[in-house]
Amino acid sequence: MRHRELDNIKVIGFDADDTLWINEPFFRENEERFCDMLEPYCPRHDILKHLLTIEIRNMELYGYGVKAFVLSMIETAIEISGETIPNKMVKKIMEMGKEQLEMPVELLPSVRETLKELKQDYRLVMVTKGDLLDQERKLKKSSLTSMFHHIEIVSDKREGEYQKIINHLDILPQEFMMVGNSLKSDVIPALAIDAFAVHVPFHTTWIHEMVDVTLTNDKFFEIEKIEDLLPILKIKQPA
Amino acid sequence: MRHRELDNIKVIGFDADDTLWINEPFFRENEERFCDMLEPYCPRHDILKHLLTIEIRNMELYGYGVKAFVLSMIETAIEISGETIPNKMVKKIMEMGKEQLEMPVELLPSVRETLKELKQDYRLVMVTKGDLLDQERKLKKSSLTSMFHHIEIVSDKREGEYQKIINHLDILPQEFMMVGNSLKSDVIPALAIDAFAVHVPFHTTWIHEMVDVTLTNDKFFEIEKIEDLLPILKIKQPA
Numbered sequence: 001m002r003h004r005e006l007d008n009i010k011v012i013g014f015d016a017d018d019t020l021w022i023n024e025p026f027f028r029e030n031e032e033r034f035c036d037m038l039e040p041y042c043p044r045h046d047i048l049k050h051l052l053t054i055e056i057r058n059m060e061l062y063g064y065g066v067k068a069f070v071l072s073m074i075e076t077a078i079e080i081s082g083e084t085i086p087n088k089m090v091k092k093i094m095e096m097g098k099e100q101l102e103m104p105v106e107l108l109p110s111v112r113e114t115l116k117e118l119k120q121d122y123r124l125v126m127v128t129k130g131d132l133l134d135q136e137r138k139l140k141k142s143s144l145t146s147m148f149h150h151i152e153i154v155s156d157k158r159e160g161e162y163q164k165i166i167n168h169l170d171i172l173p174q175e176f177m178m179v180g181n182s183l184k185s186d187v188i189p190a191l192a193i194d195a196f197a198v199h200v201p202f203h204t205t206w207i208h209e210m211v212d213v214t215l216t217n218d219k220f221f222e223i224e225k226i227e228d229l230l231p232i233l234k235i236k237q238p239a
Numbered sequence: 240m241r242h243r244e245l246d247n248i249k250v251i252g253f254d255a256d257d258t259l260w261i262n263e264p265f266f267r268e269n270e271e272r273f274c275d276m277l278e279p280y281c282p283r284h285d286i287l288k289h290l291l292t293i294e295i296r297n298m299e300l301y302g303y304g305v306k307a308f309v310l311s312m313i314e315t316a317i318e319i320s321g322e323t324i325p326n327k328m329v330k331k332i333m334e335m336g337k338e339q340l341e342m343p344v345e346l347l348p349s350v351r352e353t354l355k356e357l358k359q360d361y362r363l364v365m366v367t368k369g370d371l372l373d374q375e376r377k378l379k380k381s382s383l384t385s386m387f388h389h390i391e392i393v394s395d396k397r398e399g400e401y402q403k404i405i406n407h408l409d410i411l412p413q414e415f416m417m418v419g420n421s422l423k424s425d426v427i428p429a430l431a432i433d434a435f436a437v438h439v440p441f442h443t444t445w446i447h448e449m450v451d452v453t454l455t456n457d458k459f460f461e462i463e464k465i466e467d468l469l470p471i472l473k474i475k476q477p478a
Contacts, residue, residue, distance in 0.1 A: 067310060068306065070310065071309065071310065074329065075333060078326045083326035087320070087323065088322060097310075098300055131302070131370070132371060132392055133302035133395075136394050150403070150407055153392055155371045155372040
C-alpha cells in the first residue's frame, strides 16, 4: 500500500557510506590487520572488544571517521601491550589509515541508475556524519557529484540534526525522505521528526550502529536494494 | 569612503577560529610542548620545520583540525627519533590533542556585542574548515549558537567553496560579506567571487595560512577589531 503523502516529497537524503558505496568492510579489514599485529599480546576477541570500548570512549571527542579510528587503534595498541609496542607498529597503523583514506570508491549495485532516475523529480542531498574532506573525496571519486544538490554534513545523526537539515532545506519534514543502511542513524531519527525513511540493509554493520527494533510506521519502508526506491516513489497515486 | 553596494549585503559569513575565539595559540602551545619532548633528538627549529613539512604532506588526506595535527605530530616524532620514541611519548601527544579538543572557548573582545547588533539586520553564518564536531562543540561552549543561522562547513576555503556557499545560501556574491583573520582563506577567495571581505588580523597566524599581498579592492576592508564592522555596515548611505 502506497502512502498517500509520498506525493509531497521534495527532497531525498541519502546516507553515503554503505548506502551508495562500500565502506564498513574497509574498517573490518583494518581491524583484522590490527588483530594480526596485536595477537602476540592478547587474544583476537579481546583486542576487538578493547578497541570498541576505546572508540566509544573517544566518540564524543573524536567523532566518526578514519582519523578517529586510527587514533583509537594506536591508543588500544599501547594499552594492550602495556606500553611496549614498537614504533614500527604505530607507523603501520597510521599507514593502514592512509590506505583506507585512499581506497577507490566502489559503488553499490544500481546506485548511479537509481539516482539518475530520481534526480529528475526530486532534489537529492547527501547526508553524512563522516569527515567532510573524506566524504567529498569519495563523492568526487564516485563521479556522483552531479547527482547531488549538496552535501549535508552533520556531527551525528540524531533527531536534532535531522530537524536542522529540514530547517536548512526550508521544507516540511513530510516533504523529506531519508534513505540509508543504518536503522539507528538514518531511519529512526528521520521517522521521529515525521519524515519518510527507507532502510536498505548492508551486509556489514558496525556494532555501535546496531539496534534491535521492529518498526511499524507507515512512513517507513524496508527495501533490499536501492533501485527498489523507484517503484515506491514513481507509481503515482490516482488523483 | 563607503562602498555603495554595501547596502545590498544580506548574509555575513564569519570565520570562527581566531576570528570569534582564540584557537591558533593552542596549536602553538602544543608545538612548544612537542619540541620540549623531542629536543633530546633534534634542535627545536628543525623539529618545527619537520612537523610543518609532514602537516603539509598530510593536508590533502587529513585536512585541518586537531586530529590531523595529532597524527602528524606522532608521525614526526617517530621520524625524528629514528623510530625510537617510547610509547609514553605517543600517549602524551594524544593526550595533548584531547586536552586541546576540550579547551574552554575564550571569545575575542566585543564579539558577542557585535554579532548581537549585526544579527538584527543580517543573516549571520559561521564558515569554517575545521572539523564539524569540534566547531559545533566550540560554538556551543561559546554560547553564540543563537547568533548564527547555521554553520557552513567546508573542506577548504578556496574560490570554489565560496561559490558553493553562495549557491547554497541562494544569494548573489554581491550580497555576501566574509569576515575573518586569514587573508588566504577568508579574504582573497571571497573577493575573487566578487563578494565583500573584511580582514581582522589576529596576532598568531599559522605559517601555512600566511600570504604576502597588498590588496587594493574596493570591496575589501581591513579592521583592527570586530566591532569596527559596525560603522562600516551601519552608517546608511543617503538615498
